[in-house]
Amino acid sequence: MSEYNKVVDMNSVSISGGVCRVPNLRQVGANNTPVCDLRLAITNFKNITYIDITIWGTRSKVATQYLKLGSKIHLTGRLNLEEWTAKDGGKRSKIGIVTDNFQFLASPAPKQNDATPMTIDEEVAVAFE
Numbered sequence: 001m002s003e004y005n006k007v008v009d010m011n012s013v014s015i016s017g018g019v020c021r022v023p024n025l026r027q028v029g030a031n032n033t034p035v036c037d038l039r040l041a042i043t044n045f046k047n048i049t050y051i052d053i054t055i056w057g058t059r060s061k062v063a064t065q066y067l068k069l070g071s072k073i074h075l076t077g078r079l080n081l082e083e084w085t086a087k088d089g090g091k092r093s094k095i096g097i098v099t100d101n102f103q104f105l106a107s108p109a110p111k112q113n114d115a116t117p118m119t120i121d122e123e124v125a126v127a128f129e
Helices: 058-066 120-128
Strands: 013-028 033-044 049-056 074-086 091-104
Touching: 013 049, 013 058, 033 058, 049 074, 058 091, 058 120
Parallel strands: 049 091
Antiparallel strands: 013 033, 013 074, 033 049, 074 091
């Protein structure tokens, strides 16, 4: 067995960024488990990467209550590949992060009920704040 085969794979992510999509709380499964979906903008000089985040359980309720557009958070979790078939029959996929834990990088305040999506210019402005 080669040395490479002895190495254990690890799927661990740690990132910080700004919320650029309003957190959406939903319930799934027979137990109505709470799940929050949001998007983070992560900046690296002039480049911006957008990544979808999924938060499960009690933390999802906290995220939905306190995170708003522009909120800065740090999170840890794992990469998750989603695959589906689009209406046109084409195969689609995306990589997101399923969060184990997150931390507010500024004092959170209860959010306003503003479900208006951000324009791309607003997302860029949030990312570079």
